[in-house]
Amino acid sequence: MALKVAEVGGATAPAADPAVAAPARRAPMVAVDAMGGDRAPAEVVAGALLSAEAGISVLLVGQEPVLAPLLDGLDTRSLAASVELLHAGEVVAMDDDPAKSVRRKKDSSLVRCAEAVRDGRADAMVSAGNTGATMASALLRMGRIRGIARPAIVTPIPGPLPTPTLLLDVGATVDCAPEWLVQFARMGAEYARLHHGIERARIGLLSIGEEMGKGDEMRKRTYDLLSREPGFIGNVEGCDLTLGRADVVVTDGFTGNVALKTLEGGMRTVLRLAAEALGLPVGDARVGEVLEPVLGPAVAQYDPDAFGGAVLLGIDGVCVISHGASNARNIDTAIRLAAECAEAGIVHRMKEAISHHGV
Amino acid sequence: MALKVAEVGGATAPAADPAVAAPARRAPMVAVDAMGGDRAPAEVVAGALLSAEAGISVLLVGQEPVLAPLLDGLDTRSLAASVELLHAGEVVAMDDDPAKSVRRKKDSSLVRCAEAVRDGRADAMVSAGNTGATMASALLRMGRIRGIARPAIVTPIPGPLPTPTLLLDVGATVDCAPEWLVQFARMGAEYARLHHGIERARIGLLSIGEEMGKGDEMRKRTYDLLSREPGFIGNVEGCDLTLGRADVVVTDGFTGNVALKTLEGGMRTVLRLAAEALGLPVGDARVGEVLEPVLGPAVAQYDPDAFGGAVLLGIDGVCVISHGASNARNIDTAIRLAAECAEAGIVHRMKEAISHHGV
Incomplete structure (x- = not known):
């Protein structure tokens, strides 16, 4: 050579x-x-x-x-x-x-x-x-x-909108201070502008209820800080990740990683159930063929294999x-x-x- | 009357x-x-x-x-x-x-x-x-x-096994000490015995990697404590929640709630994608009719509407x-x-x- x-x-x-x-x-x-x-x-x-x-x-x-x-x-x-x-x-x-x-x-x-x-x-x-x-x-x-102060991994999660919801952090910084989540929000907003042409990203804080004051102590303090950021829309919940409610969702690397992997596992489970229902071995290409007309190519977006990689910001x-x-x-x-x-x-x-x- | x-x-x-x-x-x-x-x-x-x-x-x-x-x-x-x-x-x-x-x-x-x-x-x-x-x-x-010390809400998550994976806490106690997660594990194991006839539950700690030492500081301390509990199988990840790897998965109420709602949202998204692919309005009963032969009744288990309620332990x-x-x-x-x-x-x-x- x-x-x-x-x-x-x-x-x-x-x-x-x-x-x-x-x-x-x-x-x-x-x-x-x-x-x-x-x-x-x-x-x-x-x-x-x-x-x-x-x-x-x-x-x-x-x-x-x-x-x-x-x-x-x-x-x-x-x-x-x-x-x-x-x-x-x-x-x-x-x-x-x-x-x-x-x-x-x-x-x-x-x-x-x-x-x-x-x-x-x-x-x-x-x-x-x-x-x-x-x-x-x-x-x-x-x-x-x-x-x-700390890096964050950003991952796009497809939803009903043409642009995905950007979730960060998904594993770089597992123990987070509220100030760091504000930095993640700013980086996420800039990433949304650069990669998806979103001029003013809607920023959500991943929590366990929409109202201010829902969540653990770290989330409550983060909410106060984020309230001063342009584009902050308040708390969003796990179910909102795939619903396109926010352009950027910030969380600590522990919670973000659990959420992302839960979503991946859930999508894989749908395919397993489909394989079972069809009497085919899991992973058989025919499962995809049968599902394709029903679920469309969109569900493939959630296939972990389709993700190339995530950017460390x-x-x-x-x-x-x-x-x-x-x-x-x-x-x-x-x-x-x-x-x-x-x-x-x-x-x-x-x-x-x-x-x-x-x- | x-x-x-x-x-x-x-x-x-x-x-x-x-x-x-x-x-x-x-x-x-x-x-x-x-x-x-x-x-x-x-x-x-x-x-x-x-x-x-x-x-x-x-x-x-x-x-x-x-x-x-x-x-x-x-x-x-x-x-x-x-x-x-x-x-x-x-x-x-x-x-x-x-x-x-x-x-x-x-x-x-x-x-x-x-x-x-x-x-x-x-x-x-x-x-x-x-x-x-x-x-x-x-x-x-x-x-x-x-x-x-603190209560926990337990929720069954269906998987490939006849019995579900019990996830707790999913929202009762959002800020958790490691000792409380050990108590959750004991309550979860007892619940698995009572409701699902599992004599010795396999207990997993929800984290972001299987190896000991993965996770945030709270998880690392919890891992050490759980290591002394019968049935502890180590860390499990978000994707394992639907894979039946553990009978009981313990986490804090914040993370558990995010994971549960992320899973619910993901399953709803599958139905939305199916509706779109079929050209039907979201929520149309015909979506279920078309999916039924393919996905079987199992996917309906993940429908939030199918959950009656969760027990506060x-x-x-x-x-x-x-x-x-x-x-x-x-x-x-x-x-x-x-x-x-x-x-x-x-x-x-x-x-x-x-x-x-x-x-």
Whole structure:
């Protein structure tokens, strides 16, 4: 294979294929943790190649001896110019301690990905590996945006409206202070503007009753703070997440993660019940075929497999966290999302929006 | 109508119909808050009559001038022996402050219901009114079981197994200490034994990852405590709630309520998507007809309308809390559940189980 294996920490610009004219605007380069995820590296590499075919430059980060054979024959697919390989000797395991692994495995594919973004070598990173370690790598190597105390993962939840409800946080910061939820609201509103063209997002606080004063102590204090934010519509409930009542719903990472996974499990249960009713094995493609005319393609939106990844907001760089079970299609979707965020200048816009609030 | 209107606070036995021979074992008497709920009193009374037809004795509590006309013609249905009326002059509104309303509206139907159970006039109570006020009434009038610091609402969630997963708490105690979750686990295990014949319940702690150490600070401390409990299987996630991985799942009332409502909303969304795909108005009965052969009756289990009510555990008396939007069928289901709990001697059994843990 004719790919140049980049040097670790090399801050040189990606090697340009002389056969391709320099574009007016360089396509974003996405660093991909090729060793992270249950199906790494094969599915991750396959996903990266799908993105490269779509014109996104990909920096595959991982053990060169393992990755190189997967890239054999790349020249014949004319992708050589879009795919680079960055060797990293170590791998963070799915069950490694997040903080420790970042401290000890300095030459891991995950840490090297974050450094590539920090050093300007890449414009964004994607990992389907250890979620905690991915967050820790991004946080420790790229740092936080000024004015943001803790990062948040934002996830779109489809509803009856053309634009989804953005739920954050869904797992980055499990123990939250009320002030942090206000920051999440501001980041969510800015994300809604950038990605969904919503000029003034309707912001809801996830609670257990619509009236002010419903919820636990943390929620009550957060409600008071959010009342001063533009677009705040008050409390929303779990059932509102799929009803499009708010553009942005804020909560702590613990509650958000439980809600998101409950929703995923519920949707999977519908498919299981359908399979049972049809006398088919669970996961049989015919279930989808029979359901398709009835439920339409919309229900597929809730299929966890359809989610490529979620963006980690509040970090001074673009980081997309992918599901551990991601297949090539999921990885491709995640890389596209990362490239989109980089092209939209999301970090810069986030910084402006936060500083605008007078931190 | 020939019903005797009972005196407030009267501790005499229910008036027996001389035409009916005294049964070997008296059927349970359920006090029903006839003024509580969005559709009260008409739907509540209609539901109570359904229960009475099934042989349950019902004590309808509320404003006699309002209720009496709804009971006209009862004699012809031979229900007079099963239905009594207890006058209560006041009504707790759906948005009344829970604690205040119990303190100030001493002659409300809700407070009188709780007193009827406390005084042995009834064996259980049901209300579809103000949830917070219902809990406060039960707590303040009946008191807690010794060894239980805070009450919990238990809700069955159907899954692939013949018995449901019991989730608690879903809203009674929103700010929880780890020790209280251990008490919830013990009550849930006892409830599983009584209602579902599960000798040794598999107990899961709702968290955001299966491994020990996942979750917020409260969950980590709870995990340590639960590790000493028989049947503890570790952390479970939101997606496990419908997968039957545990018989009992414990969490704080805030998270549990969010999870439950998220699940309800997700299931409603499936029906909406189906309606859209079929070009029918949402709520059209034909949606169910078309889905029935595909999804089977099982999905209907997740329909909030199918839930009659949830049992408030930890109280020294049986209290079933019904959905505010309950119709006659829901009220009937809730009354049957309350009667079942009373017949099973749930409070006595709960006390024994808790004292067994050496409080």
